[in-house]
Amino acid sequence: MRDAVQDEIIGQFDGLEWLDKYGLLISYAKELEPMDKEFRTEENSISGCQSKVWIRTYRENGRLIIDLDSEAMITKGIISLLLKVVNNRPPQEILDLDLYFIDEIGLKSNLSPARADGLASIIRRIREVAEREMN
Amino acid sequence: MSDFRKDFPILEKEVYGKRLVYLDNAATSQKPNSVIDTISDYYSSDNSNIHRGVHYLSEISSEKYEKSREEVSNFIGAGEPGEVTFTAGTTDSINQVACSLKSILKGNEVLVSGVEHHSNIVPWQLAGATLREIPMDEGCNLLPDSIEITDKTKLIAISHASNVLGSVNPIKEVVEIAKEHDIPVLVDAAQSIQHMPIDVQDIGCDFLAASGHKMYAATGVGVLYTSERFGDILPARGGGGMVDRVTLEETTYLKPPLRYEAGTPHIAGAISIAAAIDYMQDIGMDKIREHEHEVYSYARNKLLETDGVTVYGNTKEMCGSISFNLDGIHHYDTGLILDKMGIAVRTGHHCAQPLMRTLGTEGTVRASFALYNTKEDADRLLEGIEKVRMMYA
Numbered sequence: 001m002r003d004a005v006q007d008e009i010i011g012q013f014d015g016l017e018w019l020d021k022y023g024l025l026i027s028y029a030k031e032l033e034p035m036d037k038e039f040r041t042e043e044n045s046i047s048g049c050q051s052k053v054w055i056r057t058y059r060e061n062g063r064l065i066i067d068l069d070s071e072a073m074i075t076k077g078i079i080s081l082l083l084k085v086v087n088n089r090p091p092q093e094i095l096d097l098d099l100y101f102i103d104e105i106g107l108k109s110n111l112s113p114a115r116a117d118g119l120a121s122i123i124r125r126i127r128e129v130a131e132r133e134m135n
Numbered sequence: 136m137s138d139f140r141k142d143f144p145i146l147e148k149e150v151y152g153k154r155l156v157y158l159d160n161a162a163t164s165q166k167p168n169s170v171i172d173t174i175s176d177y178y179s180s181d182n183s184n185i186h187r188g189v190h191y192l193s194e195i196s197s198e199k200y201e202k203s204r205e206e207v208s209n210f211i212g213a214g215e216p217g218e219v220t221f222t223a224g225t226t227d228s229i230n231q232v233a234c235s236l237k238s239i240l241k242g243n244e245v246l247v248s249g250v251e252h253h254s255n256i257v258p259w260q261l262a263g264a265t266l267r268e269i270p271m272d273e274g275c276n277l278l279p280d281s282i283e284i285t286d287k288t289k290l291i292a293i294s295h296a297s298n299v300l301g302s303v304n305p306i307k308e309v310v311e312i313a314k315e316h317d318i319p320v321l322v323d324a325a326q327s328i329q330h331m332p333i334d335v336q337d338i339g340c341d342f343l344a345a346s347g348h349k350m351y352a353a354t355g356v357g358v359l360y361t362s363e364r365f366g367d368i369l370p371a372r373g374g375g376g377m378v379d380r381v382t383l384e385e386t387t388y389l390k391p392p393l394r395y396e397a398g399t400p401h402i403a404g405a406i407s408i409a410a411a412i413d414y415m416q417d418i419g420m421d422k423i424r425e426h427e428h429e430v431y432s433y434a435r436n437k438l439l440e441t442d443g444v445t446v447y448g449n450t451k452e453m454c455g456s457i458s459f460n461l462d463g464i465h466h467y468d469t470g471l472i473l474d475k476m477g478i479a480v481r482t483g484h485h486c487a488q489p490l491m492r493t494l495g496t497e498g499t500v501r502a503s504f505a506l507y508n509t510k511e512d513a514d515r516l517l518e519g520i521e522k523v524r525m526m527y528a
Contacts, residue, residue, distance in 0.1 A: 018151060018475045019472070019526075022475065050482075051468075072467040074467070074471050
């Protein structure tokens, strides 16, 4: 099923050269509020990423609030996009999401296996949390 | 200086529509046509197992394999080919020594430098030794005079050149001190053998480890020099091809080097090292050193002159790698943009986490040079850096 947020992101990246795509990712990164330092702990970090990524989640009014941050801008840009799509939704909705934008903006094909693995780890972690919140 | 790029077909490649600037040579170097042809020719006309067959192909393969050993031996100034063993690479060479000396190392101490990569740290720990660092100054110059040798010190294992900083360690001075105490020294030449002439007898070390793939030969093959006085240590691995007589009660081993080469070796790889040595020697190691020094110094000085760039390490002699960071920009972000500009560098901790802690950083951007790199490559790197800064401004 198509998703309006993802379609809008895809539209923005459409036809851009890779350096411009990175430029766009950087501007998305700048939009993302930094995570409070106290939450940037080893416990909250996700392994499998070339740059450090921290995750923090909590429930609010039946929705899952996700806070992600990274020390690297490009990674931060990618997680900023990811948050636009997955954040602040009921857990079931998150589990049902097909994250097709990653492929369609060219991220999947452009990320090396190691980097793609990092992104996959982040998505896996979000899904795990959503699943836990279902029970 | 002539352009060696033409000898390396991969360097013709365009990435993202730009001419490839390959500056990840400390990870692995590209291969000249002569090496590629040697590997291809081996499989298309000579392929056979060595030291076993009575037949024609086996004879030819064995001959080429042993000829390569002889070339390596001459290249590093070993006393005789028997002192050179083919291994799977530097890491394997070091692991073999660690394993063979396990009974001596266990519960004792190995001295290392502060710039070692994990391959010259972990094998010693696995063998049960504790590690102690040889002191160095702020520029990462080793201070051999402050080496402290105790009853527990059983080996000194140091890199000739750092894979991160490009700093060259004063190995001869270290060996001199070690000799006074009759301590063997292992030199990790992974990051030096392709950059400068090496003479193990002049250095006076007992072991020297190097990788084929960093010196323009195949991956998965390397060399280990073992001085004659350690020629009778127990092999780390057993199997076919390394034994004299086997009974279920007892086995006796062949003399070195064969006793250290259990099983079928990487024959094509070993032969490719000879082709790589021929290639380098045709140019001349001194000439390579001179050309690389010119390009390296040019790049390093330009980086040092650039505001907002931190360049790590500063020793008397340097080669190969330059590590740096752009102020306020994560090394990973720098590497990604450089990649899109066709410039291949490495980012991260470069398998040298203790050194990263000393430098006070999580990681660096590393540009590492080979004989085919030019000042133009360095200029492209600097342009790339400007672009990175613009993008993250």
